[in-house]
Amino acid sequence: MGCKCGSIETANCHCGRIVGINGNMLTVEFYGTVRQNEVAYVVLGESRLKAEVIRIRGRYADLQILEEPKWLKVGGHVDFTGELLAVELGPGLLTQVFDGLQNPLPELAKQCGFFLKRGVYLDALPRDEKWKFTPVAKKGDTVKAGDTIGTVPEGIFTHRIMVPFSLKGRYSVERVATPGSYTVDEVIAELKDKKGSIVKVSMVQKWPVKVPLKCYSERLMPAETLLTKIRILDTFFPVAKGGTFCVPGPFGAGKTVLQQLISRNADVDVVVIAACGERAGEVVETLREFPKLIDPRTGKSLMERTVIICNTSSMPVAAREASVYTAVTLAEYYRQMGLHVLLLADSTSRWAQALREVSGRLEEIPGDEAYPAYLESVIAAFYERAATVKLHDGSVGSVTIGGTVSPAGGNFDEPVTQSTLKVVGAFHGLSRERSDARRYPAIHPLDSWSKYCSIVKPEDLQLAQKTLRDGNDVAQMMKVVGEEGTSIDDFIMYLKSEYLDTVYMQQNAFHAVDGTVSAERQSYTFDKMVKILGTKMVFDTKDAARIFFQSLTQKTKDWNYADMDSFEFKELEAQLDKMIGEVAARAKNLQ
Amino acid sequence: MRRIYNKIEQIVGNVITVIADEVAYGELAKITSPEGSSLAQVIRLEGDRVSLQVLAGTKGISTHAEIRFLGHSMKTPFSKSLIGRIFTGSGEPRDKGPAITENMIDIGGPSVNPVKRVIPRNMIQTGIPMIDVFNTLVESQKLPIFSIAGEPYNPLLARIALQAEVDIIILGGMGLKHDDYLFFRDVLEKNGAITRSILFIHTAADPTVECILVPDLCLAVAEQFALQGKRVLVLLTDMTNFADSIKEIANTMEQIPSNRGYPGDLYSQLASRYEKAVDFEGAGSITILAVTTMPGDDVTHPIPDNTGYITEGQFYLRNGRIEPFGSLSRLKQQVNDKTREDHRAIMDSMIQLYAMYKESIEKQSMGFRMSAWDNKLLKYGERFEREMMDLNVNIPLEQALNLGWQILADCFQPAETGITTKLTEKFWPTIASNSAS
């Protein structure tokens, strides 16, 4: 058998040949050394298709091919690289749209036109662009992995050029480039290790995606609320910077819309969007609209703080798994600069399904719904990469991870949802009943939970939650005994909870004012809610009570839709106060 | 290189195994036995053992049938001369016209680069209020009709196709009853639409797995027309038959099923077809309307469930009506802010009230006393069903919105509708309609 590297049957041989093809799984006979999870290229005519080693048995390695396997043949040549699947890190990642293997899609479109083309791998970072470098480290400084050598401006951020994360131990700085413009490939520093060998550093470095980036001094407790401007989240089921949350829900319940809203409004520096195995159209919305939307925090376009990783459902399945890791690695990279990063993954179930497909082809013993037994640990390890960390220079950065889950049949009692629930800090469960009734966002107010800190006072929150629970109890009871069998006080409790649900838990995402509600306004409105919920009310008939709450609801909605600085806002508030004042007075008189 | 073999090692289900070399994954072969011939596709390679899925099924195939590898994967001709023609599920003429062999193109090609797509922006008017008002259909949308057997889903498909302003209609039939095939053909002919239609018809009488090619054939042709700037509407009925064929092959290949016998890649299989729906930047578009019959009327069954996770909404067809609950057009918000300012408010409020009506009906059926509010809802629900939901209603959007206001005004006070004061002040009708009781 001819071997291109000429070193057949020795440890130095990097070649192999295909002996079996089953979907996107190749069995490859190899002659030298092979590393688990290393990248290999399958040669097909002029092109080379990326694959990843996922199992080794004797002389055979099983590879998942990260492209369409069409037209491969038994006997086909395989080149092993010895390197793990890695991404490029450096300035120029922001505003980009990558596929799961970090191919820049706009550049790919320039080269290949309307369609994706397999075997085309472009540089993730533009090679001709120059960055304005300002040195930070000086000759003679002692540095270690992750320390800042210099900075370049990247859009709205100061991008830190850091000592490569893969370097171990301490180095002394031999040379740092003078201020000026450099491309990512130019050497901007030379470092010397203890033995005196020189390491040349450029602005781009590689990092294997499946290895968490840990160049920080300690992990901190996620304490600060990550504001989303969505009432039901910030007030009831908050997310913390450095925390994790999941959004399971049946199809069409609003997972993607919710993530899109969060990606626009979240109070973080950088947002990484991983479109994993879902619709291409949804990514198009983001990538076409973000450049036009202004981020109120910076006054610049939203795209400037965004990176999109896009491996949609018709793109190669095996690359789906890579895509979530690519995304989290980019997020960790920006965290190293002391930034707060939010990673949104839609949908983690598609990634889990990719794992399942592979596991099935490897003929591993299947667990529940044919998912592999290690599903739970894989999911846990992924969410573990979220954290608030203190970096070596004392600055604080965070990666927050939010993933959607798409359970089969909308039933949360399935492996992906259950494994995820065990590890996340907040659960935003979407319900079919609520989305059918157009109660958006369709987050279930009783089933959902969060371990993080809300923006309102705990005792107020408890009152609101008790109202919702009690109201629900009454509603359930009414189903059995009817309205006539329900006491008027219970009925009022029910109306109060419906009121809170309608005007506070629900929010019109498409409305200019109601769509995004600042923390300040949320607290203000919530105080009003608390006051209303705590008001004792007496009505002669249930119909009278219902009519009162209907007009109260409409008034409050109008109030929600009014700009907080407007005259209308004050006027509507006065009318609301008057309505409440009148019922309260009546209740008092009757006592 | 030898390309013809005469020995089949194994026949299991619709999959045969041959010892051969230099065979490519996905390659097509022609199997010829005394009974006839069929195309087969390579679906697994293990050393020199080649497994092929026989599209016309393996019934009657002898171990000495001739297997000739063709050196290419599945292709279809593409040219203007396809228009007005009817083909079988494997692309042979089904009408009396000549076979077309010019300009052969691959089917199941690569996916569109997302950056070459644009945000869908054109509404497709259907004259059906349940669609136009509540779940607007949008050019380039992929949308299935979820239905149980016996519902008029094919007439609904045909009606939308005829009403829609598109350049080309491509109909893919999978396991189509012969009567339904004739129905489509006749309707298209009668309305003069056949001159802009292409039909790929696999009927219930044809070998089951042959239907597996139908979506790819339709979509490959559609894609080429769309690249030429055409607006193409693809109708696929019934995708459940397609999914069942995938299941059958997976089971033959002894893949571990993930859910009720269906393979774990059902999602990806369906997605790679539905994702062909597209609005190209600087070219045409593909809109896909499909039928998914729900086995046992169960929407959590793997076929509708996976479909729902892929498509941009769905229409539930039940008791001859498009159900307001569950039905969803996810692209509606791309267009319904440009129709009329009250569109969204009418859409939300009428559905919310209809949901409350359903609760009142439930209470009533349990024998509870109806409150004044319940009675209003009962009146509303009855009119909503009769004047909006009935599929016989055929009115343009503007008129449907006006009708919505009229029904609301006949049943409620403005505050009871939950619509903001700004809109009720502008649109609330002052005169009761004559249909109000």
Ligand SMILES: Nc1ncnc2c1ncn2[C@@H]1O[C@H](COP(=O)(O)OP(=O)(O)OP(=O)(O)O)[C@@H](O)[C@H]1O
């Ligand atoms: N907050 C909201 N406000 C108004 N409409 C909404 C909201 N959330 C969802 N919707 C409606 O529901 C549709 C489906 O939402 P979305 O695409 O987010 O569902 P999903 O849960 O991601 O479904 P899938 O699992 O199939 O991807 C949207 O297109 C929109 O019409």
Ligand SMILES: [Mg+2]
């Ligand atoms: Mg979604």
